[in-house]
Amino acid sequence: MRYPQRNPRPLSVRLLLAALGIAGVLCGPLVAQADTTLYVANVGGSNEQMYRQTIIPAFEKAHNVKIVYVAGNSSDTLAKLQAQKGHEQINVAVMDDGPMYQAMQMGLCSKIADAPVMNDLYPLAHLGPTAVGVGMVATGIGYNEEAFKKMGLPAPDSWTVLTDKRLKGKLGMPPITNTYGLHALVMLARLNGGGEKNIDPGFAAMTNQVAPDVLSWAPTPGEMDGLMQNGDVILAPYGSGRAVALQNTGFPLKFFYPKEGGVALQVAACVVAENAQPELSQQFIQYLLSPEVQAIQAKAIGLGPVNKTVKLAPEVAARVPYGPDQVAKLIAVDWTTINQHRAEWTERWNRSVER
Template identity: 35%
Template sequence: MNKQLGIGAALAVAAATLMGSAALAEETLVINSFGGSYEKTHRDLVITPFEEEYGVKVKVITAYSSDTLAQLRAQKDNPQFDVVHFSGGLETTAAAEGLLAPIKPEELTHYDEMYPFAVAGLDKGVGPMYSTAVIGLLYNTEAVPEAPTSWKDLADPAYADHVLLTDAAGNTYGMLGMLMINKVAGGTLDDITPGLDFIKSILPTSTIVAKSPEIQQNFAQGNAWIAPYAQDYAYTLTKAGLPVKFTLPKEGGVIAPITVNLVAGRPNRELALKFIDFSIRAEASRGWAEALRYSPTNRTVELPDDVAAEVTVGEEAAAKLVTFDAETISKNKPEWNEAWTRAIAR
């Protein structure tokens, strides 16, 4: 009898230990972030406050979007991330491959505070946009005293020899800018010929660069007066002492989503959802705008005037934002890259 009690007690202890280990594991959330100053801001606005609020540990793995997608694919049968962040549209690819889990609106307490575009893909597994970069026009305020008002202004003879374009084949923002030019020129995602024809028409007096540091270099040297690119990079240039501002053309701007997503097949869904919900609250959305000039996706955010002037905010401005279908872009990108390369060949 005592022996049986001893065995029973030992089993109980073992079971309690296992339960305790499981509980401990569930109190650790594994996420990715993008490194550098971005990750520092991420910790300040979301990660550390979440740990303090819920008494949990958030393990951060530095991994950019493409690397994160590769890891999710490799770990499909045994995922190691609980929550993943994407920029540039890869969340749509991940969701289509079943790597991300759908979220119900009622599972997010801040759902009703979000702009509709920011939560449009929840049922498909695409997590909410906790902030967004907006692609519009950057311009040199000394060379161009009045802000350009249209994407068509890229063809204005007043800017000849000072238009800067970003390679659409190698840069996500460059591709989104080209697609917006195509839309304004009368094209669609089924036909990008109008956009390419517009690009070809301004090529003789334009410069094409591949990466963002080249944009800063060209503005610093006075070569660039106007360029399609992201509003947050205008802030980067301003901090570098350059007279550059961002403007949203009358035809609108392009959303470059930054999303927080629920990984499929993980045991601690409830804690992961709390983190996602915490990421989209107004305080965080405001913080991203103040720190890096990303546009808020939470409609209730109130910004200081100086910050509001440098981002896309408010119902009227949000209504002018365009989202291009990420699946269509992914499917057509190889063909578009070839068409772009032929178009810019000189």
């Protein structure tokens, strides 16, 4: 038995709807793929410009994805990851190694997937199962080469120069809240029989031998640069990238890695745990480790490559930690221990060192 149709649509309408349905089937996956978004958290400034101009576009094109850059310093990113836990929005987080170790300890990062590029990395880039270094600078010492010559002082080569009494009133020291200052404290501890797990020798040296000669505890690199340029300070712990920035102004800053070792300061990346795009997040981190991106970072912002296959032009290589010999001399500090005690050390520093 046939039932009559109620309000049948005209043939033209039915054909149009059918066509739209077919188009939806054909175009649906393409639209969904084009609408995929990857949220990447990293620092702003020149780093953000580099990502937007030269790193992000190629990945977006290759994977048909839209990348949203979430700018903020490492502490900001760590706070966002904590706040978003359970309803993650950020897919990939890029932070300094200190905060990254905290993120790892808090379970905010997923396991880094194995990939061929991982075999090309220096050992120190493997921070742990859930994070990987994607670039590095290093803490060493910077000094005014012309001022040293005028004073008849020999070129320094050791962390012990921080205790040289001939620098009294001309010494700069970042506070413990600045990574360069923290690295200096750890190295003084190591030089005097201690280390991260026994920081007392470092505090003893900093309090009794270094602090009396310090002119300024400049809290930011910019302030230290100003003191250097004014001639008030002639030597201070410096980061390799910051040293290059000051050298670019024409200032006669000489930067060196002490013979006991410079301290590696890595920029690290992790796939945020339980995020909506785990596979794409892994692919983005692998992309950051590619020789092409590693070379871009070195040239644009002075990040030394963690991929040992990268070839840099001599003028770029001279400005960053580069090559197996130099990287092998860098020291990776024990961030797990440091993060456990940092608040206590900061209080002790404020009480006994900067008085």
